[in-house]
Amino acid sequence: MATALATLGTLLATLGVAFLLVAAIGVWRLPDTLSRLHALTKADTAGTALVALGALCLSGSLSAALPLVLCVTLVGISGATLGHLIARAHLGRETR
Amino acid sequence: MPVFDILTATGAVFCAAIALGARDRVAAIAGFLLMGLVVALAWVRLGAPDVALAEAAIGAGLTGALLLRGAARIGPLEPAAPPARALRASAALLALGLAGLLGWAFAGAGGASVYPALVRASLAESGVGNPVTAVLLNFRAWDTLLEVVVLAVALLLVAALAPPRIDPAPLGEMVLPFARVVVPVAVLLAGHLLWLGAEAPGGAFQAGAVLAGGAVALGLCGVLRPAERTGAALRIAGLAGPALFVLAAIATAALTGGLLDYPAAAAKTWILVIESALTLSIAATLFLLFLGSEGKSR
Known part of the structure; x- marks a missing residue:
């Protein structure tokens, strides 16, 4: 049970890191602000959530869940809001 | 690793x-x-x-x-001519000299510090379980008092220079729901860090910074409008913490004879009261530094 949970945790965290890596490559390689945001916001939030889920499995205690859920929630909503704000500022600059 | x-x-x-x-x-x-x-x-x-x-x-x-x-x-950075070669050479020399001095100091600082053992030995009489808080608010509370006064001086300078207040541009419809989640979490987290500081990493500076972060979010989404009256209230809150700390120092000197030498059984209460006041005033000071203090908004 414990090893299964640890394996699952490592797997989830690795997957999350892969998502974050894709987000980073997207920011680096994509041509303009909006497509960079597109790559960053989604993959970033998913990656953080997966890493947190993996960390929860690795820690094996439910009391670790509260701070991890709080982290993921904050990253999720701030990522979404920041993406919106950056896109808004970008569009405002373009139409002006 | x-x-x-x-x-x-x-x-x-x-x-x-x-x-x-x-x-x-x-x-x-x-x-x-x-x-x-x-x-x-x-x-x-x-x-x-x-x-x-x-x-x-x-x-x-x-x-x-x-x-x-x-x-x-x-405003944006103006393209400037690269600095003269002599200036760059002297800057490089100075930086190298500083690096050398730091390296020399680092190499000379051999041996373990004596303080961790000392702090561990007298932690029980400090009233708190976190050695960092014990040092900051009990053993070396005098230093912390002076550090807090530095913040108060910064606040007074901002009030004296009166930079224009910021009047944030409207940021769209996503910001208010964001603030509705983040600000309560910031308040809860600040209280948690403050309370936790007695036994685990945390304390007034961290809690005050988190609280100020929440206030900055409120200020940026235009809810906390910098009016005359809030500015005055924030300035009073900013100066209240250092004032209470000084009063506590005088009171402890009267009670026990030593400056910031807390009465033995009640040390934790003294520390928590001082830290609570400091949290509020650090938050108010940092927020005022961000917001600007006086003058017309722009």
Whole structure:
């Protein structure tokens, strides 16, 4: 049970890191602000959530869940809001 | 873990290079913020979570907000001619000299410090279980008092210079729901850090910085309008913490004969009361530094 949970945790965290890596490559390689945001916001939030889920499995205690859920929630909503704000500022600059 | 340590060390230097070399102010500030986060990670690896918390909340978070605010006021970077060769050579020489001095000091500082053992031995009489809080608010409370006075002086300077207040542009419909989630969480987290500081990493500076972060979010989404009356209330709140700390010092001198020498059984109560007042006043001070104090908004 414990090893299964640890394996699952490592797997989830690795997957999350892969998502974050894709987000980073997207920011680096994509041509303009909006497509960079597109790559960053989604993959970033998913990656953080997966890493947190993996960390929860690795820690094996439910009391670790509260701070991890709080982290993921904050990253999720701030990522979404920041993406919106950056896109808004970008569009405002373009139409002006 | 050595791979992680090498990554944080080189990452911090790389981010510092971005902060110094970027042609764009916002990019330079982004580099500085990233450096703060990487340095916070390095502090965690060095086993100093208190410093890491302070670095992340104040060094990376609020300083970044202050720098961005300043950058917005002074406008974009003007392309300037590269400095003269003699100037660059002397700057390089000075930097090398400083690096050499630091290296020499580091090499000379052999042996373990005597303080951890001393603190551990007398932790029980400090009233708190967190050695960092015991040092900051009990054994060396005098130093902390002076540090807090530095913040109060900064607040007075801002009031004296009266920079124009910021009047944030409307940020769209996503910001208010964001603030509705983040601000209550910031208040809860500040209370948690304050209470936790007695037994675990946390304390007034970290809690105050988190609280100020929540206030900055409120200010940016236009809810906390900088009116005459709120400004005065914030300034009073900012000065109340140091004032209470000074009063506590006088009271302890009268009660026990020693400056900030708390009565033995009630040390924890004294520390918690002082830290609570400090949290509020650090938050108010940092928020006022961000918002500007007097004058017309712009």
